[in-house]
Amino acid sequence: MAENEDKTAASAPEITYRQALHDALREEMVRDENVILLGEEIGIFEGSYKITAGLLDEFGPERVRDTPIAEEGFTGAAIGAAMLGMRPVVEIMTINFSLIAIDQIVNHAAKIYGMFGGQTSVPMVIRTPGGGGQQLAATHSQNLEVWYAHIPGLKVLAPSTPADAKAMLTAAIRDDDPVLLLENLSLYNTKGPVPAGEQVAEFGRAKVTVPGSDITVVGYSRSAVIAADVARRLAPQGISVEVVDLCSLRPLDRVTVCRSVRKTGKAVILEDDWLTYGIGAEIAATIGEGAFDYLDAPVRRVAAAEIPLPYAKSLEKIALPDADALIRVINEQLDATRFAR
Amino acid sequence: MPDVFMPRLSDTMTEGAIAQWLKSEGDTVQRGDVLAEIETDKAVMDLEAYEGGILEKILVQPGENVAIGAAIAVIGDGSGSSGGSTDAAPAGPAPAEAAPAESDETAGQAAPAAPAAEEEDAAVAAPAEAAPPAEAAAGDGDEAAKAAAPAREPGEKIKATPLVRSLARTHDIDLATVTGTGPGGRIVRADIEQLIGSGSPKAAAPAAPAPAAPAASASASASAASGAPVGTVQPDDEVVPMSQIRKVTARRLTEAALVPVFQLTTVLDASRLTELRRDVNTRLAESGVKISVNDLIVRAVAVALAAHPEVNASFGGDAILRHKHVNVGVAVALEDGLVVPVVKDADRKSVSAIGAEVKDLAARARAGRLKIDEMSGGTFSVSNLGMYGIDTFTAVINPPEAAILAVGATADEAVVVDGEVQIRPRTRLTLTVDHRVLDGATAAAFLRDLTDLLAEPLRILV
Numbered sequence: 001m002a003e004n005e006d007k008t009a010a011s012a013p014e015i016t017y018r019q020a021l022h023d024a025l026r027e028e029m030v031r032d033e034n035v036i037l038l039g040e041e042i043g044i045f046e047g048s049y050k051i052t053a054g055l056l057d058e059f060g061p062e063r064v065r066d067t068p069i070a071e072e073g074f075t076g077a078a079i080g081a082a083m084l085g086m087r088p089v090v091e092i093m094t095i096n097f098s099l100i101a102i103d104q105i106v107n108h109a110a111k112i113y114g115m116f117g118g119q120t121s122v123p124m125v126i127r128t129p130g131g132g133g134q135q136l137a138a139t140h141s142q143n144l145e146v147w148y149a150h151i152p153g154l155k156v157l158a159p160s161t162p163a164d165a166k167a168m169l170t171a172a173i174r175d176d177d178p179v180l181l182l183e184n185l186s187l188y189n190t191k192g193p194v195p196a197g198e199q200v201a202e203f204g205r206a207k208v209t210v211p212g213s214d215i216t217v218v219g220y221s222r223s224a225v226i227a228a229d230v231a232r233r234l235a236p237q238g239i240s241v242e243v244v245d246l247c248s249l250r251p252l253d254r255v256t257v258c259r260s261v262r263k264t265g266k267a268v269i270l271e272d273d274w275l276t277y278g279i280g281a282e283i284a285a286t287i288g289e290g291a292f293d294y295l296d297a298p299v300r301r302v303a304a305a306e307i308p309l310p311y312a313k314s315l316e317k318i319a320l321p322d323a324d325a326l327i328r329v330i331n332e333q334l335d336a337t338r339f340a341r
Numbered sequence: 342m343p344d345v346f347m348p349r350l351s352d353t354m355t356e357g358a359i360a361q362w363l364k365s366e367g368d369t370v371q372r373g374d375v376l377a378e379i380e381t382d383k384a385v386m387d388l389e390a391y392e393g394g395i396l397e398k399i400l401v402q403p404g405e406n407v408a409i410g411a412a413i414a415v416i417g418d419g420s421g422s423s424g425g426s427t428d429a430a431p432a433g434p435a436p437a438e439a440a441p442a443e444s445d446e447t448a449g450q451a452a453p454a455a456p457a458a459e460e461e462d463a464a465v466a467a468p469a470e471a472a473p474p475a476e477a478a479a480g481d482g483d484e485a486a487k488a489a490a491p492a493r494e495p496g497e498k499i500k501a502t503p504l505v506r507s508l509a510r511t512h513d514i515d516l517a518t519v520t521g522t523g524p525g526g527r528i529v530r531a532d533i534e535q536l537i538g539s540g541s542p543k544a545a546a547p548a549a550p551a552p553a554a555p556a557a558s559a560s561a562s563a564s565a566a567s568g569a570p571v572g573t574v575q576p577d578d579e580v581v582p583m584s585q586i587r588k589v590t591a592r593r594l595t596e597a598a599l600v601p602v603f604q605l606t607t608v609l610d611a612s613r614l615t616e617l618r619r620d621v622n623t624r625l626a627e628s629g630v631k632i633s634v635n636d637l638i639v640r641a642v643a644v645a646l647a648a649h650p651e652v653n654a655s656f657g658g659d660a661i662l663r664h665k666h667v668n669v670g671v672a673v674a675l676e677d678g679l680v681v682p683v684v685k686d687a688d689r690k691s692v693s694a695i696g697a698e699v700k701d702l703a704a705r706a707r708a709g710r711l712k713i714d715e716m717s718g719g720t721f722s723v724s725n726l727g728m729y730g731i732d733t734f735t736a737v738i739n740p741p742e743a744a745i746l747a748v749g750a751t752a753d754e755a756v757v758v759d760g761e762v763q764i765r766p767r768t769r770l771t772l773t774v775d776h777r778v779l780d781g782a783t784a785a786a787f788l789r790d791l792t793d794l795l796a797e798p799l800r801i802l803v
Contacts, residue, residue, distance in 0.1 A: 292503045337502075338529055
């Protein structure tokens, strides 16, 4: 399957993650007039990260709504619209601001279908970027996706490539449940091949983005990109790293993770969130349950330092997990299993 | 009552060995947690904790045999003061044992500022690894073997990765004989690579069993059971220690030799039987169902037993026990012994159901994973050596059952039918009968009806 993807990819034009998201929004708005956009500065200003560039001009203010700086209000408005048949896509400028709207998301969007006996679903999308590394300081640099991935009733997607960004946003808009699409500030400018034509991602499906045999590295969003880069850097040293990109944090594809670890016997999770109670903890538990007899070393996690992220560039850099930290832990894992280099 | 004792897990069990500990010293255990896997005379079974607490001491290491009722571990409050160690197995705990437990405890409670690193540190800091006492790994007093054994303190637990433990089970590797080179002496896959690669079991492990001493004690216990002469070890002899299963096989067969038996042999015209099997398998090929001649025989035996309750019986000392249920045991050869898993109520099961059950039971028997109740309660047994080309043999009775059927190979033979010589597939069936329970005529009537059923096998399908 990976080979097929590569072939498709080779012939596909390279665009940025930002452009891929834009294209998905535009194509879905063309396809379905019920798709509307709400968010702060998404219209006249074309979005803080320019994802919605040109859409106000093309679709008009009825479908591209600039909202007040009131996340709870416009998220709630989107939930209402969704209940009445629209397919709203809300842009929350960063995941940090979603905390203002968390009651709407967790107690309303995620609960309405079940608590009202299935009378109405809530087909809405919340697009929001997480991630640090931009010197935006502690309150604007968090990775809170696990808070949402914890909630039954929500779906949480975390694309790492432009192709996935487009296919996942398309899938999210077409899905009848509330979906949180986790974007990442540091990925917006990354480029990659995006196949022409309609691509709709599957929920709950992780991908092996780099096949390997010696050790499994699990990541998602930015960390999956770093993991793939590390895999390529270590290959010339005779270390075959298999990278599993979770893609979907809820539902979680435990099978693909365990299948990989059963093959390699060693696993490292790279996560941008904090270690304690993070995504990696869930993955480590999954591996413990599904691949216990195949483990030749304890599962390791590489995560952010357990501090509010500093503003100073030098401190921010060492607080965030990076390729060097991942390589160090991979080497420790290999040493612990007496891997012959 | 904090000691954990070797339990009696089957009727025939007199001693048991720890296959492996699933909890380590210092672990907190809840009532009902599986502490260890016990190798009984017939199977590997889970040992559950009857009481919660801290597993303070492991007194018997994997591979060691102890009698029922011997203390094998101590569960207490973690203070180390629990346990009447008076019944402790000879391989007693080393004085330093509390230390690893304590350090585990500390590691578990440490506040993880940089947890990943700390976890590793704790592992490294924990004193070396587990291992049974040297005498378990090597023979008594064999200095060379002791020197080859891994450097572990007596009573230390074996630290090995889950992958290694799993491979050790599959390849029958005794981890006590393996030196761990991972962090803190942990045994990692690389340490057993060679043992797996060569596919060689225990015998190839670094510390080769020392011949004389263990052999002497093993044969002593076997002879105690049998009373028959026992060979003495010659210098060139390879001494193969008997596994639990081999030991119980030997004892049971010795007991069986005391039963007064007679044999009846008959020849079955298997034309219809082989046709039926072929037809069924052709018709059901797409469904994946496949039945064997043996499945048809087991089914026919069950039907015949239902019609002959006097044969579906056991010797009960001063009474004959006729059984309501027809439970047919099927002898399964293991690499190192023989077990007879039982198809319960076989007279009420279809041929395909019997086939599937036998297949499953046999596979698990070979993996040592049969449950005791799957090997008990048989009322009659079938042993089939046809697949080895044996055309006729007599099976040893499986006491207290009244009879056992031995099935030979089916082969084309020239026979006279209606005054003409024809070629017919024929199978020899030999019934071994406990003469205390049955007489010749009764047994012959059963065997005749069984043979008739198999000659016209459509009758066993209804």
